[in-house]
Amino acid sequence: MTRDPPGCEAAVRLDRADPTGRFRDRFHLPAAPAGHDGVYLCGHSLGLQPRSVAARVERELQRWAQLGIRAYFEEPAPWYPYSETVRPGLARLVGATPEEVVAMNALTVNLHLMLATFYQPTATRRRILIEDGAFPSDRYAVRSQIELHRLDPDDTLVRVAPRDGERTLRTDDIESRLDRDGDAIALVLLPGVQFQTGQRLDLQRITAAARRCGCRVGFDLAHAVGNVPLALHDWDVDFAVWCSYKYLNAGPGAVAGCFIHAxxxxxxxxxxxxxxxxxxxxxxxxxxxxxxxxPQPGAAGWQISTPPILALAPLGASLEMFDEVGLDALRDKSLRLTGWLRTLLNDLGPDVVEVVTPVDPESHGAQLSLRWLGGDPKAVVEELSTEGIVCDFREPDVIRVAPVPLYNTFIDVWRFVDALRRRARR
Ligand SMILES: Cc1ncc(COP(=O)(O)O)c(C=O)c1O
Structure with missing residues (x-):
């Protein structure tokens, strides 16, 4: 199906005027069921495959086949310093110097490594502040690290939560909690963008508040990196960790990242x-x-094992695209995409859908989280997938949808809302 459906003229105009629209063709778009146009809005979970990736992996397979162990040192692009090559690109995305970042392991493994370094409880300062809705893996990591210090996680964790009747966190509440309990808090661990609500936290203010109280501060940037602007060095963040398979499009289980302040x-x-x-x-x-x-100087000194070259190759290919387009241009388009999505959703009416993600552009990234009030949200996500529209559901009641500026279009957004509109009328 290639003809534009009636009613989407505004979306067509917006796409024509989009200076970054050409990047969509650089990705493989998953096939849709026959008779449908695919609409992939799930980059918050797994980003799409850049077309350049296959050749990059093939190049390393060829070097392995032809050179064996010599591939570690033979030009061009020897493997021994291979992981160094992705550091400048990663540094630009998180607002750091190349020495402050490293690509290694997976997110939760890096979180453990950072907790081993930065969580050093003392008799008076032993608590960890996290959010009530923290991603399960982060909770397991934090609890197990607390237990390694022979402490009780239930006594040691300080949780911040949205106020009664609200869905998202208030920075004021995090600051007040730090003002109240900060003397006993060793570490603050929060997300850059909350995985369920899509809320972008004010990392600069949180870092300043935590450091005023003498706490260390680290962030899980799984849903923030490649999505929203970050300035980890200038904000004075102690550490951050992220995965590369969401907005960084580096493939399932891709090599993750880590920031450690200079x-x-x-x-x-x-x-x-x-x-x-x-x-x-x-x-x-x-x-x-x-x-x-x-240890070698910088974040690279936290590496443990031989880097996986075949898994790093896609990350390199993806970062080159980010450098070419620039995060500012992507963020600009992202805000226009989510703004358009919100407008169309609001037109469906407050009794059909509620957007949980905050309205303020500073308080969200590419993802909007919705409550579908017209029936079972899980069933709607499944029905949409039969039409080739991919988004996801997270317990207890949220549909997550992310128009990713590198490869999504205004038409994608329109088609998604049109499919909801058809269901709302039933
Ligand atoms: C917010 C957040 N933190 C942590 C993880 C776990 O990442 P990994 O499985 O790469 O350790 C995920 C995975 O989706 C995530 O969304």
Whole structure:
């Protein structure tokens, strides 16, 4: 189906005027059931595959086939320093210097590594502040780290939650909690964009409040990186972790990322879980008789194991596209896409759908979370998928939908709302 459906003229005009529209063709769009146009609005869960990825992975397969172990050192693009090549691109996305970021492991593993370093409870300051609705993996990680220190998680966690009758967090409430309990809080761990509500938190204000109280502060940026502007260095964040399979489009289980602020790099008081890839690459193969771990400077010193080259190749391809288009242009389009989506949803009427994500453009990224009031939201998500419209449902009652500016269009947004409109009328 290639003809535009009636009623979507405004969307067609918006797409024609979109300066970043050409990037859509650089992605594989999943096939839709026969007779339907596919609409993929699930980049908050798994980003689409850039067309450039296959050649990048194939290149490394060829090097492996033709060079074997020599591929580690032979130009061009030797594997030994391969993970270094993605650091500048990642740094630009999170507002850091290349030395402050590293691509390694998966998100939760990196969170454990960061907790091992930055969560050092003392007799008077042992608590961790998290949000009530934190992603399950973060909760498991935090609870298990607290237990490693022989503390009781239920006594140790401080939770912030939306007020009664509200769905999203207020920065004022986080600040008041820190003012009240900050002396006992060792670490603040919050998301950049909340996975369920799509709320973007004010990381700058939260970091300032946490640091005023002497707390360390780290962020889970799974839903923020490649989605919203970040300035981790200038905000003075201690650490951050993210995955690369959502807005970074680096593939299922892609190599994740980690930020550690430069002011910690020279600090010898910080302990860490160590492995040989964290050492100076020039002396990595030297067998020290004293077993002393000599980390390389910067976030790369937290690496443990040999980087997975085949999994890093897609990340490199994806970051090049971000550099080409620029996050400012993407954010600009993203706000127009979500603005248009919200307008169309509001037109359906307050008894049909409620948008949970805050209205203020500063308080959200590409994702809007909806409450479908016209019936069972889970069933609606399943029905939409039979028409090739992909979004998702999260317990207890939220439909998540993310028009991703790199590959979604205003027509995609229109088609999604049109499909809801048809169901609302039934
Ligand atoms: C907010 C958030 N944190 C953590 C994770 C876990 O990531 P991983 O499985 O890569 O460790 C996810 C996964 O979707 C997530 O959405």
């Amino acid at each position: 002011r910690h790099h020279a600090s010898h008081g910080l302990s860490r879980l160590a492995g040989w890839w964290g050492t100076d690459p020039d002396t990595r193969f030297v067998m020290r008789p004293d077993d002393r771990f000599m």
